[in-house]
Amino acid sequence: MPEPVPERASGRRPATTTVVGHQQGGDRADPGGWPLVAAAGLAVFMAMLDTYVVTVALPSIGGSFGVGPAGLQWVVLAYFLPMAALALPTGRWLDGAGHRAAFLLAVGGFAAASLACALTGSLGVLLIARAAQGVFAAMLTALTPVLVTVAVRPEVRGRAMSVVATLGPLGALSGPALGGWLTEAAGWRALFLINVPIGAVLAVLAVRALPAGARLRWPGRSWVAEAVLLGGAVLAVVGALTLTVQAGAGWLALTVIAVPLLGLWRRLPTSAALLAVARARPVRGGVLALALASTGTSAVVYLVPFFLTRQAGTSPGGIGLALAALPLAMVVLGPLGGLLADRVGAHRVALAGAVVVVAGLVLLLPLSTAWGAADLAWRLAVVGAGMAVFVGPNQTRIMSAAPPSSLATAGGASGLARSLGFGLGPALVTAAWAGAGYTPAGMRLAVVLTAAAALGAVVALALTGPRSSRRATAFPGRAKDAAS
Incomplete structure (x- = not known):
């Protein structure tokens, strides 16, 4: 891992240095290109995967340490809470850091913390290591949109951003399934050990694809x-x-x-810098839309297993197959969303994707007791198709409209929006369902609320659309992505 240096010792940067949030020479891409996009996608997948990959392994972890459910919930929270809490502050810190140094610190720290998780002999050490993972995951979620923004030419940025913006939610949504398979095949420690070789691959890609750039400075x-x-x-x-x-x-x-x-x-x-980012209407609308769409999607993913278990008597395997329809649709159609964004404009495509998400959630509203796994699977696929078309173009729009000196802050805001959505969705479902006495009617009310959240994403995008073109022209080469 690169060693941060005090601010006074950092010295003057060479003229050719590329730093997070700024590029000498305008929109010129870093030499990393598509390999760097692949590295960024793998990094954000790893970070989001670790949010939920341990959930199905909690009984095994509890058996190893003799801990019950009340203590085990902190294995998830110790990671998730710092990742969400530090997303924005970390982005602010990284806005002046070199790409390579920042990425190597994030990847190296995440891999080291993962190794500590795998080797620990106590729950206390596991929780500390999970919290460290969360800190470095916050860095990764803030950095990866920045790397994609500067890695490729503006005319293909939508396609590149769709790779990363699809892999992030995919990591979160596929975590339980992959975690169950790995735990059964190799034990719960394998969930953390797998991050070590992935981190090594990412480090090699970073060294090959990124210039040395500026060194990290300690925060003031x-x-x-x-x-x-x-x-x-x-x-x-x-x-x-x-x-x-x-x-x-x-x-x-x-x-x-x-x-x-x-x-x-x-x-x-220092709050003025973050508020300046929020004043860009495409950033403000895109971040809000991301939070609301993530709320609706995570809520329905949380609710479906309960419905299939209680109303249809579906086996765990059948539930897993039904839930897999959503991330599978995202994987298949994610590249299409990026291609369309590059052809017709990020705003139009993101708005269309959000509308499809609403349509998929409305299709779930009847929640008939006669439905089985297949009936829910194709409806979840519609939701996944909408998310695939929404997330990449929406992220492209956010990053294209952000001030060049604050790209990591914009990336951190996006990471925070996802985290808030993934936290709010299950809470929303639980409150609605519990309030109706855990009845089928309560489940339907919960779906209504998830559809309303997704509809809010549509409204947020619609209200921050074409008028944002004047703001986007302040950043050369970005107007089409931000406002079209």
Whole structure:
């Protein structure tokens, strides 16, 4: 891993240095090209996969350490919470860092933390190592959209971004299935050991594809204050949503903590940079749409297993096959979304994808007790098709409209939006279903709410559409991606 150096020791950058969020010479691509896109896609898949890959292995982990369900939930939360809480502050820090140094630190740190998870002999050490994984995962989620933005020419950026934007949700949605297979075949420690060779491959690709660039600098006091306040606010919200699913709606009271923390953060001089990113309407609308679409998708993925178990008596294998329809549709159609974005404009394609997501969720609304796995599978495939067409073009639009000096901040905002969506979706379903006494009617109400969330994504995109073209022209070479 590269060693961060103090800010005063960093020295003057050479004129040819390429740094996160800025490129000398405008929109000229880094020499890494498509291999760098592949590395970024694999990195974000690994980071999102580790959010949920351990869920099916929790009983095995509990058996190894003699721990019950109450303690085991923290194996998931110890990773998820820092990844969400530090996404924005980490992006802010990395906006001035060299591509290679930042990526090697993130990948090397993630691999080292994964190795510590695999070798640990106690639950306490496992939780510390999982938290370290989450910190480096926050770096990866902020960095990968930046690497794609600078790796290829603007005219193929939609296709490149679709690779990464599809692999991120795919990693999260396929985590339980892959985790079950690996645990059964090689034991729960293999879930973490597999990250070590992947990290080595990513490091080699980074060294080959990226120029040396600037060295990392230690964050200053102002960044630490921002990270504590902003990260604490996000932690309160995401933690409340996650614990609501596990222990009831009373945990929603934790969200109140976020209000004074955000108020204090708003008073910091450094908050101006993040607010400047948010003032770009395509960024603001795209991030909100991503959070809402992720809410609807994660909610229905959480609900379907309960429906199939209780109403159709479907086996775990059948449930897995039904759920696989959604990520499979994303894999198949993701490249199409990128191609269309490059041909007709990212905004139009992202909006069309969000509409298809709404249509798929509306098709689920009847939730007939006569339905089986196949009836839900094709409807989930429609949702997956919509997400495939939405996520890549939407990310292209966000990154194209962000100020060049704040690309990592925009990438961190996208990572935070996904995390909030994945936390809010199950909480929304649980609240609606529990409020109706865990009845089929409660399940239908939950689906209505998921469709409403996805409809909100459509509205967010529609309201931040063509008018954003004037803002996008402030960043040469980006107007078509951001506003078309």
